[in-house]
Amino acid sequence: MDKIKWTNNRFKQETGSFHLSEHFTTREMKKSALFHADIPEYQPTPLHSLRELSKLLGVNSIYVKDESKRFGLNAFKGLGASYAMASYFARNSLDGSGTFTFSKLQEEIATLPGLTFATATDGNHGKGVAWAAGLFGQKAKVYMPKGSSQWRLDAIRDLGADAYLTDVNYDDTVQMVSRLSSENNWILIQDTAWDGYEDIPLTIMKGYLTIVAEVAEQLAKQDSNEITHVFLQAGVGSFAASVAAALHHLYPDSPPITVIVEPSNADCLFQSALDPSGLPQRVYGDLSTMMAGLACGEPNPVAWKILKSMSDYFFSCPDSTSSKGMKLLANPLRKDTKIVSGESGAVTIGLLYELLTNNELGEVKEKLKLDKHSRVLIINTEGDTDPVNYRNVVWDGN
Numbered sequence: 001m002d003k004i005k006w007t008n009n010r011f012k013q014e015t016g017s018f019h020l021s022e023h024f025t026t027r028e029m030k031k032s033a034l035f036h037a038d039i040p041e042y043q044p045t046p047l048h049s050l051r052e053l054s055k056l057l058g059v060n061s062i063y064v065k066d067e068s069k070r071f072g073l074n075a076f077k078g079l080g081a082s083y084a085m086a087s088y089f090a091r092n093s094l095d096g097s098g099t100f101t102f103s104k105l106q107e108e109i110a111t112l113p114g115l116t117f118a119t120a121t122d123g124n125h126g127k128g129v130a131w132a133a134g135l136f137g138q139k140a141k142v143y144m145p146k147g148s149s150q151w152r153l154d155a156i157r158d159l160g161a162d163a164y165l166t167d168v169n170y171d172d173t174v175q176m177v178s179r180l181s182s183e184n185n186w187i188l189i190q191d192t193a194w195d196g197y198e199d200i201p202l203t204i205m206k207g208y209l210t211i212v213a214e215v216a217e218q219l220a221k222q223d224s225n226e227i228t229h230v231f232l233q234a235g236v237g238s239f240a241a242s243v244a245a246a247l248h249h250l251y252p253d254s255p256p257i258t259v260i261v262e263p264s265n266a267d268c269l270f271q272s273a274l275d276p277s278g279l280p281q282r283v284y285g286d287l288s289t290m291m292a293g294l295a296c297g298e299p300n301p302v303a304w305k306i307l308k309s310m311s312d313y314f315f316s317c318p319d320s321t322s323s324k325g326m327k328l329l330a331n332p333l334r335k336d337t338k339i340v341s342g343e344s345g346a347v348t349i350g351l352l353y354e355l356l357t358n359n360e361l362g363e364v365k366e367k368l369k370l371d372k373h374s375r376v377l378i379i380n381t382e383g384d385t386d387p388v389n390y391r392n393v394v395w396d397g398n
Contacts, residue, residue: 002264002318004354006364007273011308021306023202024209024245031099032083032206033213038102039082039135045069045211047218052333057356059374063227064329064349065215066339068383075293075342075382076211076239077128077191083207084189084200085117085132102135109136116141118186120173122235122292123152124344124382125191130161132189141186143177145170149292149386169287171297192236192300202302205242211379212246226251229370230377231259231348234269235296237303239381244310256377257368258311261348263289267316268299269307280304290319290389293344293382313368317351319343323393325350329380330394342382342390349378 036042046069050062067076089109090100118141119129126142133140140161144153148165156163166173174190178197181188193201219227230247232240240260248255262270266287272280280299287295325346329339341349355365370376384390392398 002320004318004321004351004361005264005270005316007270007314008367009273009308009311009313011273011278012310012312021245021248021310023206024242025249028206029209029213029216029246032079032209035083035086035100035102036079036207036210039071041071043069044214044218047215047222048337048339049222050332050336052336053328056333057353058372059356059370059376060372061222061375062349062352063219063222063375063377064339065211065377065379067211067379067381068340068342068345071131073124073127073131074385075124075127076208076379077124078131079128079210080191080204080207080238081125081128081189082132082135084203085136085138087203087206088187088200089136106136114138116184116186117189118142118177118181119189119191120145120170120177121156122148122170122295123156123385124293126156126161126163127152127159129189130156130159130163134160141177141180143173145173145295147286147288149389151386151388152292155385169285169297170295171282191238192296192298193302198302201238201300205238205303208239208242209246212243212250215377216250226254227256227375227377229259229368229374230256231261231352232379233261233291233294233344233348233381234307235262235266235294235344236298236300237269237307238300240311241300241303241306243379245306248310255310257313259351259368260307260311260314261351262314262316263291263294263322263347264316264318265289266291266295266297268297269304270314270316272299272304272308273314278308291322291343291347292386293342294347313364315351317347321350321354322347323350324353326390326393327397328353339380340383340390341380342385343393345380345382349380352376352378
């Protein structure tokens with residue numbers, strides 16, 4: 001059985017606060033939240049306090065932000081895709097003032113010729129792009145890597161997008177869609193960056209700030225308005241970097257200990273943290289893991305720069321860690337809320353459980369200062385986006 005691997009962030013003290021974090025200030029949070037709040041389907045996703053589990057594991061609080069409830073998409077990715085499309089129209093078609101609402105943009109876009117937006121995805125981002133394109137009355141082309149779930153493919157098609165399976169892995173699919181977009185004059189809405197393609201991925205990351213804006217408001221109504229630890233799952237790292245940077249702005253005097261979590265077979269950020277060069281490292285191969293949304297072999301270099309300066313520890317986890325988290329959330333203690341969490345959504349609480357119960361991880365638990373005073377934030381990034389595998393894990397114990 002594969003073991004959980006970990007490393008501290010040796011680069012944090014060397015790099016200090018990276019300048020890209022200026023894109024994730026409280027002001028930017030408010031802009032993102034203002035835009036999303038104007039979408040007719042908008043409702044803040046719930047923040048659950050798992051009080052019974054906290055008592056059992058010996059920490060002060062465990063908060064779970066449940067993004068499976070976001071816009072009926074069963075995942076958080078619609079936030080980034082919609083904000084990136086809105087920003088594209090605001091920058092290229094309107095007056096470029098920097099602040100916009102959905103209703104105002106919709107009026108203006110209705111007078112413009114239609115566009116096609118394209119992306120590569122393991123599932124949730126593509127679904128977000130398909131939904132956002134429909135929201136703005138545009139077309140979408142979505143490509144998925146080999147081995148992708150038929151459920152996820154069908155869910156994207158159900159939202160009106162043209163969606164296809166490729167015969168290559170995620171990173172190669174990204175390169176293919178980038179080429180196709182150039183050849184066909186499609187607008188590439190990709191949630192990772194490379195040289196010459198950084199603006200749209202950065203705007204996607206800004207869209208995720210709505211999560212942090214909501215968390216801040218919701219925590220203010222709880223027993224504490226601060227957290228001490230945050231566990232963030234990572235594929236290319238865009239989501240994790242956005243949330244980490246925002247939390248550093250939210251709590252500038254005492255930012256939470258930030259833990260980055262990846263699948264063992266797609267742990268490009270973990271490998272980047274191990275490499276003495278400090279440069280982002282790519283992981284090759286099929287990237288085989290049931291955590292499909294995290295099966296990415298090449299870091300977003302923008303995200304890596306942020307995480308390199310702000311995160312504290314990196315973990316590489318086997319699929320069993322995610323399975324543990326899925327079962328744990330599906331079978332709550334006493335009055336705790338039941339949460340449906342998919343493979344990518346559950347790995348962080350699975351790791352937290354292991355850290356607090358597995359004696360073999362005692363050393364890193366101590367280093368993380370996980371104790372009775374700890375107030376931990378977990379973000380459930382997806383629900384049962386692959387219902388067959390969800391049942392295999394939660395019902396059958398596979």
